[in-house]
Amino acid sequence: MDMMRDVLDNQLVDRNQRKMGKVDGIVMELRNGEPPRLAYIEVGMTTLAKRLNPRWANWVAAILSKWGAKQSQPLRISWSKVRDVGIDVEVDVDAEATSALAYEKWLRDRIITKIPGGR
Structure with a gap:
């Protein structure tokens, strides 16, 4: 599997098929005398900016x-939680229980609800 092509920037979906954003980063673990190991995928604006x-x-x-x-x-999701990599990257987590939707919730609470008809 080509991690850069198959995972990075792909849509991330939770166990309920709810979109959680895009995969913004891949974190590898370096180990002495062993090949690198894929540890986490990261989601967040700071990772994308980096x-x-x-x-x-x-x-x-x-x-x-x-x-x-x-x-x-950024939100880190352990690679062990990844169920499938295809068009979307499916993970075995609940989006509502993570900080993946924090920006959307903040935007909804601070801005969208202030717009007439935005409730």
């Missing part, structure tokens, strides 16, 4: 914190 430019990650985290977002750190 891929573009490492200095942007701190800037994005600061902006998210200043605007009151509850989750500025």
Whole structure:
């Protein structure tokens, strides 16, 4: 499997087929005398910003914190929780029980509900 092609930037869905965002990062574990091991996939704006430019990650985290977002750190999902990799990356977690939807919830509570008809 080509991790960059098959996993990175693919849609992430939970056990209930609810979209959780895109896979923004892949975390490998380096071990002495053994091949690297895939440890986690990461989801979050700071991880995406870090891929573009490492200095942007701190800037994005600061902006998210200043605007009151509850989750500025990326969500890490253990590779052992990955069920299937195809068009979507399916994981054995519940999106509602994670911070994956924190930005959507923040946006809904702070902005969308203020728009007439947004409730």
